[in-house]
Amino acid sequence: MKTAIVTGAAAGIGAACAKRLAADGLAVGVLDLDEARCAAIVDAIRADGGTAVALGADISKRAQVREAVANCREALGPVTVLVNNAAVTDFTPFDxxxxxxxxxxxxxxxxxxFVVTQEVLPDMRAAGWGRIINISSSGAQTGNPGMAAYSSSKGAVITLTRSLAQELGPFGITVNNIPPGSIMGTIMAEENRSRFVIPVDTLIANMPVRRLGEPDDIAGACSWLCQEASSYITGQSIGVNGGRVVS
Structure with missing residues:
Protein backbone atom coordinates (compact mmCIF):
# COMPACT_ATOMS: atom_id res chain seq x y z
CA MET A 1 0.00 0.00 0.00
CA LYS A 2 1.39 3.39 -1.00
CA THR A 3 1.27 6.26 1.46
CA ALA A 4 0.25 9.83 0.68
CA ILE A 5 0.33 13.08 2.61
CA VAL A 6 -2.25 15.73 1.72
CA THR A 7 -1.70 19.17 3.24
CA GLY A 8 -4.55 21.50 4.13
CA ALA A 9 -6.69 18.38 4.27
CA ALA A 10 -9.13 19.20 7.04
CA ALA A 11 -11.66 20.69 4.61
CA GLY A 12 -12.38 21.67 1.03
CA ILE A 13 -10.07 20.55 -1.77
CA GLY A 14 -7.59 18.91 0.57
CA ALA A 15 -10.27 16.84 2.28
CA ALA A 16 -11.70 15.76 -1.07
CA CYS A 17 -8.25 14.72 -2.30
CA ALA A 18 -7.52 12.79 0.90
CA LYS A 19 -10.81 10.89 0.66
CA ARG A 20 -10.31 10.12 -3.04
CA LEU A 21 -6.76 8.83 -2.59
CA ALA A 22 -7.92 6.66 0.31
CA ALA A 23 -10.70 5.28 -1.88
CA ASP A 24 -8.01 4.52 -4.48
CA GLY A 25 -6.29 2.31 -1.92
CA LEU A 26 -3.62 4.64 -0.54
CA ALA A 27 -2.94 5.16 3.14
CA VAL A 28 -3.30 8.89 3.79
CA GLY A 29 -1.71 11.31 6.20
CA VAL A 30 -4.34 14.02 6.64
CA LEU A 31 -2.30 17.10 7.51
CA ASP A 32 -3.55 20.50 8.58
CA LEU A 33 -2.49 23.37 10.80
CA ASP A 34 -4.65 22.02 13.62
CA GLU A 35 -4.46 18.23 13.93
CA ALA A 36 -7.79 18.11 15.78
CA ARG A 37 -9.56 19.51 12.71
CA CYS A 38 -8.43 16.46 10.73
CA ALA A 39 -10.32 14.00 12.92
CA ALA A 40 -13.59 14.14 10.97
CA ILE A 41 -11.82 13.43 7.66
CA VAL A 42 -9.83 10.57 9.17
CA ASP A 43 -13.02 9.12 10.66
CA ALA A 44 -14.80 9.37 7.30
CA ILE A 45 -11.95 7.61 5.53
CA ARG A 46 -11.84 4.83 8.10
CA ALA A 47 -15.63 4.44 8.01
CA ASP A 48 -15.31 3.74 4.29
CA GLY A 49 -12.67 1.09 4.93
CA GLY A 50 -9.64 3.27 4.24
CA THR A 51 -6.48 3.93 6.21
CA ALA A 52 -5.61 7.40 7.51
CA VAL A 53 -3.94 9.29 10.33
CA ALA A 54 -4.30 12.89 11.46
CA LEU A 55 -1.23 15.11 11.35
CA GLY A 56 -0.71 18.65 12.59
CA ALA A 57 1.87 21.17 11.36
CA ASP A 58 2.39 24.72 10.23
CA ILE A 59 3.91 23.89 6.86
CA SER A 60 6.09 27.01 6.95
CA LYS A 61 7.86 25.61 10.04
CA ARG A 62 10.36 22.89 9.10
CA ALA A 63 10.61 21.36 12.57
CA GLN A 64 6.85 20.85 12.73
CA VAL A 65 6.73 19.41 9.22
CA ARG A 66 9.61 17.05 9.94
CA GLU A 67 7.84 15.74 13.03
CA ALA A 68 4.55 15.30 11.17
CA VAL A 69 6.23 13.42 8.31
CA ALA A 70 8.07 11.19 10.80
CA ASN A 71 4.77 10.42 12.54
CA CYS A 72 3.14 9.57 9.22
CA ARG A 73 6.06 7.38 8.18
CA GLU A 74 5.96 5.50 11.49
CA ALA A 75 2.21 4.91 11.28
CA LEU A 76 1.77 4.24 7.58
CA GLY A 77 5.15 3.70 5.95
CA PRO A 78 7.31 5.71 3.51
CA VAL A 79 5.59 8.62 1.81
CA THR A 80 5.64 8.39 -1.98
CA VAL A 81 2.65 10.60 -2.86
CA LEU A 82 2.37 14.25 -1.83
CA VAL A 83 -0.43 16.71 -2.49
CA ASN A 84 0.70 20.25 -1.62
CA ASN A 85 -2.67 21.90 -1.10
CA ALA A 86 -2.36 24.02 2.07
CA ALA A 87 -2.42 27.74 1.39
CA VAL A 88 -3.61 31.13 2.57
CA THR A 89 -5.32 33.73 0.40
CA ASP A 90 -5.52 37.51 0.56
CA PHE A 91 -7.66 40.29 -0.95
CA THR A 92 -5.60 43.37 -0.06
CA PRO A 93 -5.10 46.16 -2.64
CA PHE A 94 -1.46 46.19 -3.72
CA ASP A 95 -0.57 49.57 -2.24
CA PHE A 114 9.20 23.73 -0.62
CA VAL A 115 9.59 22.46 2.96
CA VAL A 116 7.05 19.62 2.81
CA THR A 117 8.39 18.46 -0.54
CA GLN A 118 11.96 18.37 0.75
CA GLU A 119 10.94 16.41 3.82
CA VAL A 120 9.20 13.60 1.89
CA LEU A 121 11.63 13.48 -1.00
CA PRO A 122 14.04 10.95 0.60
CA ASP A 123 11.23 8.35 0.68
CA MET A 124 10.49 8.87 -3.00
CA ARG A 125 14.14 8.68 -4.00
CA ALA A 126 14.56 5.47 -2.01
CA ALA A 127 11.53 3.95 -3.71
CA GLY A 128 12.54 5.12 -7.18
CA TRP A 129 8.96 6.31 -7.57
CA GLY A 130 6.94 9.31 -6.50
CA ARG A 131 4.05 11.58 -7.31
CA ILE A 132 3.96 15.25 -6.31
CA ILE A 133 0.85 17.29 -7.08
CA ASN A 134 0.95 20.99 -6.32
CA ILE A 135 -2.35 22.85 -6.06
CA SER A 136 -1.86 26.39 -7.37
CA SER A 137 -4.59 28.67 -8.73
CA SER A 138 -6.02 29.84 -12.04
CA GLY A 139 -5.34 33.30 -10.62
CA ALA A 140 -1.66 32.54 -11.09
CA GLN A 141 -2.33 32.17 -14.82
CA THR A 142 -4.53 35.24 -15.26
CA GLY A 143 -3.70 37.53 -12.35
CA ASN A 144 -6.38 38.94 -10.05
CA PRO A 145 -6.99 42.53 -8.92
CA GLY A 146 -6.38 42.96 -5.21
CA MET A 147 -4.64 39.59 -4.98
CA ALA A 148 -1.07 40.35 -6.02
CA ALA A 149 0.51 38.50 -3.09
CA TYR A 150 -1.66 35.40 -3.48
CA SER A 151 -1.58 35.17 -7.27
CA SER A 152 2.16 35.76 -7.51
CA SER A 153 2.85 33.18 -4.80
CA LYS A 154 0.82 30.62 -6.73
CA GLY A 155 2.74 31.58 -9.86
CA ALA A 156 5.88 30.63 -7.96
CA VAL A 157 4.31 27.23 -7.23
CA ILE A 158 3.78 26.68 -10.97
CA THR A 159 7.41 27.54 -11.72
CA LEU A 160 8.60 25.33 -8.88
CA THR A 161 6.57 22.49 -10.38
CA ARG A 162 8.32 22.87 -13.75
CA SER A 163 11.77 22.98 -12.20
CA LEU A 164 11.22 19.99 -9.92
CA ALA A 165 9.76 17.95 -12.77
CA GLN A 166 13.02 18.32 -14.67
CA GLU A 167 15.21 17.68 -11.65
CA LEU A 168 13.31 14.71 -10.20
CA GLY A 169 12.14 12.93 -13.35
CA PRO A 170 15.30 10.77 -13.59
CA PHE A 171 14.43 9.34 -10.15
CA GLY A 172 10.99 8.12 -11.20
CA ILE A 173 9.22 11.08 -9.60
CA THR A 174 6.63 13.10 -11.50
CA VAL A 175 5.67 16.61 -10.45
CA ASN A 176 2.53 18.27 -11.75
CA ASN A 177 0.34 21.20 -10.91
CA ILE A 178 -3.41 21.68 -10.74
CA PRO A 179 -4.56 25.31 -10.93
CA PRO A 180 -8.21 25.24 -9.78
CA GLY A 181 -10.68 27.81 -11.00
CA SER A 182 -14.02 28.88 -9.52
CA ILE A 183 -14.21 26.08 -6.95
CA MET A 184 -16.95 26.48 -4.35
CA GLY A 185 -17.24 24.52 -1.12
CA THR A 186 -13.81 25.54 0.15
CA ILE A 187 -13.07 27.61 3.23
CA MET A 188 -11.39 30.28 1.09
CA ALA A 189 -14.31 30.54 -1.34
CA GLU A 190 -17.07 30.63 1.26
CA GLU A 191 -15.33 33.10 3.56
CA ASN A 192 -14.55 35.47 0.68
CA ARG A 193 -17.69 35.11 -1.46
CA SER A 194 -18.64 38.76 -0.85
CA ARG A 195 -15.28 39.90 -2.23
CA PHE A 196 -15.65 38.29 -5.65
CA VAL A 197 -15.19 40.89 -8.38
CA ILE A 198 -17.65 39.07 -10.67
CA PRO A 199 -21.07 38.05 -9.20
CA VAL A 200 -21.50 34.28 -8.98
CA ASP A 201 -24.48 34.22 -11.37
CA THR A 202 -22.51 36.15 -13.97
CA LEU A 203 -19.53 33.90 -13.49
CA ILE A 204 -21.62 30.77 -14.10
CA ALA A 205 -23.25 32.28 -17.19
CA ASN A 206 -19.84 32.93 -18.70
CA MET A 207 -18.30 29.57 -17.82
CA PRO A 208 -18.12 27.19 -20.81
CA VAL A 209 -19.43 24.31 -18.66
CA ARG A 210 -22.10 26.54 -17.06
CA ARG A 211 -21.39 25.54 -13.50
CA LEU A 212 -18.95 26.24 -10.70
CA GLY A 213 -16.44 23.62 -9.65
CA GLU A 214 -16.48 21.45 -6.56
CA PRO A 215 -13.62 20.00 -4.50
CA ASP A 216 -14.31 16.56 -5.98
CA ASP A 217 -13.44 17.94 -9.43
CA ILE A 218 -9.92 18.64 -8.21
CA ALA A 219 -9.75 15.31 -6.39
CA GLY A 220 -10.51 13.44 -9.61
CA ALA A 221 -7.59 15.07 -11.42
CA CYS A 222 -5.35 14.52 -8.42
CA SER A 223 -6.25 10.82 -8.36
CA TRP A 224 -5.37 10.43 -12.04
CA LEU A 225 -2.00 12.15 -11.62
CA CYS A 226 -1.12 9.67 -8.86
CA GLN A 227 -1.72 6.62 -11.05
CA GLU A 228 0.60 4.67 -13.34
CA ALA A 229 -1.58 5.76 -16.25
CA SER A 230 -0.12 9.27 -15.89
CA SER A 231 3.53 8.20 -15.58
CA TYR A 232 4.54 10.01 -18.80
CA ILE A 233 3.08 13.31 -17.59
CA THR A 234 5.29 15.68 -15.60
CA GLY A 235 5.89 19.40 -15.32
CA GLN A 236 2.36 20.12 -16.50
CA SER A 237 -0.44 22.39 -15.37
CA ILE A 238 -3.68 20.41 -15.52
CA GLY A 239 -6.29 23.15 -15.49
CA VAL A 240 -9.46 22.12 -13.66
CA ASN A 241 -11.43 25.28 -14.15
CA GLY A 242 -14.50 24.64 -16.31
CA GLY A 243 -12.86 26.48 -19.18
CA ARG A 244 -12.14 29.69 -17.29
CA VAL A 245 -8.54 29.42 -18.52
CA VAL A 246 -7.81 27.61 -21.77
CA SER A 247 -4.45 26.75 -23.30
Whole structure:
Protein backbone atom coordinates (compact mmCIF):
# COMPACT_ATOMS: atom_id res chain seq x y z
CA MET A 1 0.00 0.00 0.00
CA LYS A 2 1.39 3.39 -1.00
CA THR A 3 1.27 6.26 1.46
CA ALA A 4 0.25 9.83 0.68
CA ILE A 5 0.33 13.08 2.61
CA VAL A 6 -2.25 15.73 1.72
CA THR A 7 -1.70 19.17 3.24
CA GLY A 8 -4.55 21.50 4.13
CA ALA A 9 -6.69 18.38 4.27
CA ALA A 10 -9.13 19.20 7.04
CA ALA A 11 -11.66 20.69 4.61
CA GLY A 12 -12.38 21.67 1.03
CA ILE A 13 -10.07 20.55 -1.77
CA GLY A 14 -7.59 18.91 0.57
CA ALA A 15 -10.27 16.84 2.28
CA ALA A 16 -11.70 15.76 -1.07
CA CYS A 17 -8.25 14.72 -2.30
CA ALA A 18 -7.52 12.79 0.90
CA LYS A 19 -10.81 10.89 0.66
CA ARG A 20 -10.31 10.12 -3.04
CA LEU A 21 -6.76 8.83 -2.59
CA ALA A 22 -7.92 6.66 0.31
CA ALA A 23 -10.70 5.28 -1.88
CA ASP A 24 -8.01 4.52 -4.48
CA GLY A 25 -6.29 2.31 -1.92
CA LEU A 26 -3.62 4.64 -0.54
CA ALA A 27 -2.94 5.16 3.14
CA VAL A 28 -3.30 8.89 3.79
CA GLY A 29 -1.71 11.31 6.20
CA VAL A 30 -4.34 14.02 6.64
CA LEU A 31 -2.30 17.10 7.51
CA ASP A 32 -3.55 20.50 8.58
CA LEU A 33 -2.49 23.37 10.80
CA ASP A 34 -4.65 22.02 13.62
CA GLU A 35 -4.46 18.23 13.93
CA ALA A 36 -7.79 18.11 15.78
CA ARG A 37 -9.56 19.51 12.71
CA CYS A 38 -8.43 16.46 10.73
CA ALA A 39 -10.32 14.00 12.92
CA ALA A 40 -13.59 14.14 10.97
CA ILE A 41 -11.82 13.43 7.66
CA VAL A 42 -9.83 10.57 9.17
CA ASP A 43 -13.02 9.12 10.66
CA ALA A 44 -14.80 9.37 7.30
CA ILE A 45 -11.95 7.61 5.53
CA ARG A 46 -11.84 4.83 8.10
CA ALA A 47 -15.63 4.44 8.01
CA ASP A 48 -15.31 3.74 4.29
CA GLY A 49 -12.67 1.09 4.93
CA GLY A 50 -9.64 3.27 4.24
CA THR A 51 -6.48 3.93 6.21
CA ALA A 52 -5.61 7.40 7.51
CA VAL A 53 -3.94 9.29 10.33
CA ALA A 54 -4.30 12.89 11.46
CA LEU A 55 -1.23 15.11 11.35
CA GLY A 56 -0.71 18.65 12.59
CA ALA A 57 1.87 21.17 11.36
CA ASP A 58 2.39 24.72 10.23
CA ILE A 59 3.91 23.89 6.86
CA SER A 60 6.09 27.01 6.95
CA LYS A 61 7.86 25.61 10.04
CA ARG A 62 10.36 22.89 9.10
CA ALA A 63 10.61 21.36 12.57
CA GLN A 64 6.85 20.85 12.73
CA VAL A 65 6.73 19.41 9.22
CA ARG A 66 9.61 17.05 9.94
CA GLU A 67 7.84 15.74 13.03
CA ALA A 68 4.55 15.30 11.17
CA VAL A 69 6.23 13.42 8.31
CA ALA A 70 8.07 11.19 10.80
CA ASN A 71 4.77 10.42 12.54
CA CYS A 72 3.14 9.57 9.22
CA ARG A 73 6.06 7.38 8.18
CA GLU A 74 5.96 5.50 11.49
CA ALA A 75 2.21 4.91 11.28
CA LEU A 76 1.77 4.24 7.58
CA GLY A 77 5.15 3.70 5.95
CA PRO A 78 7.31 5.71 3.51
CA VAL A 79 5.59 8.62 1.81
CA THR A 80 5.64 8.39 -1.98
CA VAL A 81 2.65 10.60 -2.86
CA LEU A 82 2.37 14.25 -1.83
CA VAL A 83 -0.43 16.71 -2.49
CA ASN A 84 0.70 20.25 -1.62
CA ASN A 85 -2.67 21.90 -1.10
CA ALA A 86 -2.36 24.02 2.07
CA ALA A 87 -2.42 27.74 1.39
CA VAL A 88 -3.61 31.13 2.57
CA THR A 89 -5.32 33.73 0.40
CA ASP A 90 -5.52 37.51 0.56
CA PHE A 91 -7.66 40.29 -0.95
CA THR A 92 -5.60 43.37 -0.06
CA PRO A 93 -5.10 46.16 -2.64
CA PHE A 94 -1.46 46.19 -3.72
CA ASP A 95 -0.57 49.57 -2.24
CA UNK A 96 -1.90 48.43 1.15
CA UNK A 97 0.05 45.15 1.32
CA UNK A 98 2.54 45.25 4.18
CA UNK A 99 5.89 43.50 4.30
CA UNK A 100 4.50 41.23 7.01
CA UNK A 101 1.45 40.23 4.96
CA UNK A 102 3.53 39.59 1.83
CA UNK A 103 5.98 37.46 3.80
CA UNK A 104 3.17 35.47 5.46
CA UNK A 105 1.52 34.59 2.14
CA UNK A 106 4.83 33.48 0.65
CA UNK A 107 5.84 31.62 3.82
CA UNK A 108 2.80 29.36 3.60
CA UNK A 109 2.18 29.13 -0.13
CA UNK A 110 5.76 28.92 -1.40
CA UNK A 111 8.10 28.04 1.45
CA UNK A 112 5.56 25.58 2.85
CA UNK A 113 5.39 23.74 -0.47
CA PHE A 114 9.20 23.73 -0.62
CA VAL A 115 9.59 22.46 2.96
CA VAL A 116 7.05 19.62 2.81
CA THR A 117 8.39 18.46 -0.54
CA GLN A 118 11.96 18.37 0.75
CA GLU A 119 10.94 16.41 3.82
CA VAL A 120 9.20 13.60 1.89
CA LEU A 121 11.63 13.48 -1.00
CA PRO A 122 14.04 10.95 0.60
CA ASP A 123 11.23 8.35 0.68
CA MET A 124 10.49 8.87 -3.00
CA ARG A 125 14.14 8.68 -4.00
CA ALA A 126 14.56 5.47 -2.01
CA ALA A 127 11.53 3.95 -3.71
CA GLY A 128 12.54 5.12 -7.18
CA TRP A 129 8.96 6.31 -7.57
CA GLY A 130 6.94 9.31 -6.50
CA ARG A 131 4.05 11.58 -7.31
CA ILE A 132 3.96 15.25 -6.31
CA ILE A 133 0.85 17.29 -7.08
CA ASN A 134 0.95 20.99 -6.32
CA ILE A 135 -2.35 22.85 -6.06
CA SER A 136 -1.86 26.39 -7.37
CA SER A 137 -4.59 28.67 -8.73
CA SER A 138 -6.02 29.84 -12.04
CA GLY A 139 -5.34 33.30 -10.62
CA ALA A 140 -1.66 32.54 -11.09
CA GLN A 141 -2.33 32.17 -14.82
CA THR A 142 -4.53 35.24 -15.26
CA GLY A 143 -3.70 37.53 -12.35
CA ASN A 144 -6.38 38.94 -10.05
CA PRO A 145 -6.99 42.53 -8.92
CA GLY A 146 -6.38 42.96 -5.21
CA MET A 147 -4.64 39.59 -4.98
CA ALA A 148 -1.07 40.35 -6.02
CA ALA A 149 0.51 38.50 -3.09
CA TYR A 150 -1.66 35.40 -3.48
CA SER A 151 -1.58 35.17 -7.27
CA SER A 152 2.16 35.76 -7.51
CA SER A 153 2.85 33.18 -4.80
CA LYS A 154 0.82 30.62 -6.73
CA GLY A 155 2.74 31.58 -9.86
CA ALA A 156 5.88 30.63 -7.96
CA VAL A 157 4.31 27.23 -7.23
CA ILE A 158 3.78 26.68 -10.97
CA THR A 159 7.41 27.54 -11.72
CA LEU A 160 8.60 25.33 -8.88
CA THR A 161 6.57 22.49 -10.38
CA ARG A 162 8.32 22.87 -13.75
CA SER A 163 11.77 22.98 -12.20
CA LEU A 164 11.22 19.99 -9.92
CA ALA A 165 9.76 17.95 -12.77
CA GLN A 166 13.02 18.32 -14.67
CA GLU A 167 15.21 17.68 -11.65
CA LEU A 168 13.31 14.71 -10.20
CA GLY A 169 12.14 12.93 -13.35
CA PRO A 170 15.30 10.77 -13.59
CA PHE A 171 14.43 9.34 -10.15
CA GLY A 172 10.99 8.12 -11.20
CA ILE A 173 9.22 11.08 -9.60
CA THR A 174 6.63 13.10 -11.50
CA VAL A 175 5.67 16.61 -10.45
CA ASN A 176 2.53 18.27 -11.75
CA ASN A 177 0.34 21.20 -10.91
CA ILE A 178 -3.41 21.68 -10.74
CA PRO A 179 -4.56 25.31 -10.93
CA PRO A 180 -8.21 25.24 -9.78
CA GLY A 181 -10.68 27.81 -11.00
CA SER A 182 -14.02 28.88 -9.52
CA ILE A 183 -14.21 26.08 -6.95
CA MET A 184 -16.95 26.48 -4.35
CA GLY A 185 -17.24 24.52 -1.12
CA THR A 186 -13.81 25.54 0.15
CA ILE A 187 -13.07 27.61 3.23
CA MET A 188 -11.39 30.28 1.09
CA ALA A 189 -14.31 30.54 -1.34
CA GLU A 190 -17.07 30.63 1.26
CA GLU A 191 -15.33 33.10 3.56
CA ASN A 192 -14.55 35.47 0.68
CA ARG A 193 -17.69 35.11 -1.46
CA SER A 194 -18.64 38.76 -0.85
CA ARG A 195 -15.28 39.90 -2.23
CA PHE A 196 -15.65 38.29 -5.65
CA VAL A 197 -15.19 40.89 -8.38
CA ILE A 198 -17.65 39.07 -10.67
CA PRO A 199 -21.07 38.05 -9.20
CA VAL A 200 -21.50 34.28 -8.98
CA ASP A 201 -24.48 34.22 -11.37
CA THR A 202 -22.51 36.15 -13.97
CA LEU A 203 -19.53 33.90 -13.49
CA ILE A 204 -21.62 30.77 -14.10
CA ALA A 205 -23.25 32.28 -17.19
CA ASN A 206 -19.84 32.93 -18.70
CA MET A 207 -18.30 29.57 -17.82
CA PRO A 208 -18.12 27.19 -20.81
CA VAL A 209 -19.43 24.31 -18.66
CA ARG A 210 -22.10 26.54 -17.06
CA ARG A 211 -21.39 25.54 -13.50
CA LEU A 212 -18.95 26.24 -10.70
CA GLY A 213 -16.44 23.62 -9.65
CA GLU A 214 -16.48 21.45 -6.56
CA PRO A 215 -13.62 20.00 -4.50
CA ASP A 216 -14.31 16.56 -5.98
CA ASP A 217 -13.44 17.94 -9.43
CA ILE A 218 -9.92 18.64 -8.21
CA ALA A 219 -9.75 15.31 -6.39
CA GLY A 220 -10.51 13.44 -9.61
CA ALA A 221 -7.59 15.07 -11.42
CA CYS A 222 -5.35 14.52 -8.42
CA SER A 223 -6.25 10.82 -8.36
CA TRP A 224 -5.37 10.43 -12.04
CA LEU A 225 -2.00 12.15 -11.62
CA CYS A 226 -1.12 9.67 -8.86
CA GLN A 227 -1.72 6.62 -11.05
CA GLU A 228 0.60 4.67 -13.34
CA ALA A 229 -1.58 5.76 -16.25
CA SER A 230 -0.12 9.27 -15.89
CA SER A 231 3.53 8.20 -15.58
CA TYR A 232 4.54 10.01 -18.80
CA ILE A 233 3.08 13.31 -17.59
CA THR A 234 5.29 15.68 -15.60
CA GLY A 235 5.89 19.40 -15.32
CA GLN A 236 2.36 20.12 -16.50
CA SER A 237 -0.44 22.39 -15.37
CA ILE A 238 -3.68 20.41 -15.52
CA GLY A 239 -6.29 23.15 -15.49
CA VAL A 240 -9.46 22.12 -13.66
CA ASN A 241 -11.43 25.28 -14.15
CA GLY A 242 -14.50 24.64 -16.31
CA GLY A 243 -12.86 26.48 -19.18
CA ARG A 244 -12.14 29.69 -17.29
CA VAL A 245 -8.54 29.42 -18.52
CA VAL A 246 -7.81 27.61 -21.77
CA SER A 247 -4.45 26.75 -23.30
Missing amino acids: EVTDELWDHVYAVNVRGT
